[in-house]
Amino acid sequence: MSIVNCQLSIVPYYLFNLDIMSDIPFSLDQLRILKAIADEGSFKRAADSLFVSQPAISLQIQNLERQLSVPLFDRGGRKAQLTEAGKLLLAYGEKIITLCQETCRAIEDLQNLQGGTLIVGASQTTGTYLLPKMIGLFHEKYPYVSVQLQVHSTRRTSWAVANGQVDLAIIGGEVPSELQNVLEIIPYAEDELALILPPNHPLAERGTIVKEDLYGLNYIPLDSQSTIRKVLDKVLGRCEINTAELKIGMELNSIEAIKNAVQSGLGAAFVSVTAIEKELKMGILHRAHIEGIKINRTLSVIVNYSRYRSKAAEAFIKEILPHFSSENYIPQLQRLSAENKEYLDKNVEIKDS
């Protein structure tokens, strides 16, 4: 007789279903705390920014470190510095948080535009002079959707769209090359850059000016990184004007500041025609027309190919933009070039109400 010794070993429960139900050794709150510390540079300030006490932060981070059995910060210094593991977790945490936020908005959308948030990005010029009108129209149609406008550089705006922090953006320059395959770029209007002078400037008396006059002026540019600068270099270069030889006065970082400077007689500047509507009407700025030269740039909407597109974003692109691609609304904006118009027609279904 043999005795069958059938010993049932005790297996931890989490080994039963290996695939999905393993415990996750951190919480969303902990990730948010980690991010806050990284952003603010110290436990104390992170605590303030999250409206909790400092020990709460310390304890949560200690728990997190214990759960992961990895130190996340270099203690000791006055300011907390992330270790390599900390940086890694932060990078993933940001992804996770973004995905969670996307989730929230997707669910809000399900309530059929009765709520939710639309975040629109823009560069300086479009953000200041064009988008307020667009957002106004959108808000009239969808009063329950709250709209945020975030004005940043073209580069930063593009990244924000790529990362899903912004639903869509309107920019006037080139999308960074590393993002060109990630983003959908829909050209929708042409913006013209105008040369503005003080009304009492000698050149303002003449009807049109010529290429050579440009070398005599004192320019007030936006900082050299700006899109307007790049467009100018490109277009003027094509007209055989050496932008390097143009005299540069002070560099300002706001279009309003530039307008004021020109108006005060401090020099000339190139700015979008959308930005000087009022000033031209009031006669406090003069727009000079240069013989044979017209400086255009294409304004484009960018959205993220792969990400979930909210109902609100969809509505913005399909219902609001078309109103602004004709010159009825923004008379200064040019009609689209033929090929761009075709692209727009193909890609944006016009659902007029």
Add this chain to the structure above:
Amino acid sequence: MSIVNCQLSIVPYYLFNLDIMSDIPFSLDQLRILKAIADEGSFKRAADSLFVSQPAISLQIQNLERQLSVPLFDRGGRKAQLTEAGKLLLAYGEKIITLCQETCRAIEDLQNLQGGTLIVGASQTTGTYLLPKMIGLFHEKYPYVSVQLQVHSTRRTSWAVANGQVDLAIIGGEVPSELQNVLEIIPYAEDELALILPPNHPLAERGTIVKEDLYGLNYIPLDSQSTIRKVLDKVLGRCEINTAELKIGMELNSIEAIKNAVQSGLGAAFVSVTAIEKELKMGILHRAHIEGIKINRTLSVIVNYSRYRSKAAEAFIKEILPHFSSENYIPQLQRLSAENKEYLDKNVEIKDS
């Protein structure tokens, strides 16, 4: 209402976090519960599969529904049926959970040296002639850790270690005094400086040369800030040789350039013996031995006392360095002096494989 967020400061693009933390109305646990219910088809069985009681599940789902203000299940029937919103949240939840698990794996990998980065600093000589071999060995053992080598002056390298920009460094000179309490300095080998001459130089014929011969030579030094210069001044000064009286030819900033210059008959130079291994073998440089003089310097590893030491740094110090502290590997390097050897033994546990 629109919020114009116009921030002009320049921020690295990876920090582009535009949305300041908004609360996330669900927890990872809730997502896991949702998934369990979807998988199992009922609250009860989900509770069983998660080893909690059934009311716990009910309550969590109720909370979740309240937080999102959306019903997630069609109640009533025997089996809980997901609503539209429930399905959407489930789909996102699975993505989020997957991303969280990926995060865990990435961090575990970092712990197991299956990832991460090790940044090693070095001065010119060690960086050029010694570290490539060390890094090669490290890379063989830990192929998934990417290693960076940063070659700078001793001073700059020391600061980089102090600031945590570099995990560890190998230097041949003195750590700046203000950092001597911050850094752990582990001597691990002695490097000898040799006087090199063109093979056809008259002094090269003689077996050994004497102190006085040094005054007749034309020296090609590294720039005056370099460690080698300081060591030379110190050691030769001790031997009653006035370095100020030595004739200086051109100053070069690369050891390879100096070797070439000497080889071409442009003068003599002091360089590390580790740098001329090949040239001596090939007979294109002559090493002169000076009677009664031996110029040594201690090569040391420096690490930051107080900072968290990454697994990779630990492995480098404990597994790679010992191989290079004996003359088996770098025959030119001298054995450590007795006291230094003792220090090394005390501080570096040799885990030979």
Add this chain to the structure above:
DNA sequence: GAATAAATATATAACAAATACTTATTTTAT
């Protein structure tokens, strides 16, 4: 085939355990 009992699933209530937060204080590094 309607009424009723049994079975199963979810909800609620009351209470217990665990977790997280707070204030006050100490330690540490600048």
Add this chain to the structure above:
DNA sequence: ATAAAATAAGTATTTGTTATATATTTATTC
């Protein structure tokens, strides 16, 4: 001396538990 983080002790909140109620389906019975 100062500012930041860690620690300690007490409190509040959250989350879980058991026990029980309610609802819905299924089975049984007349």
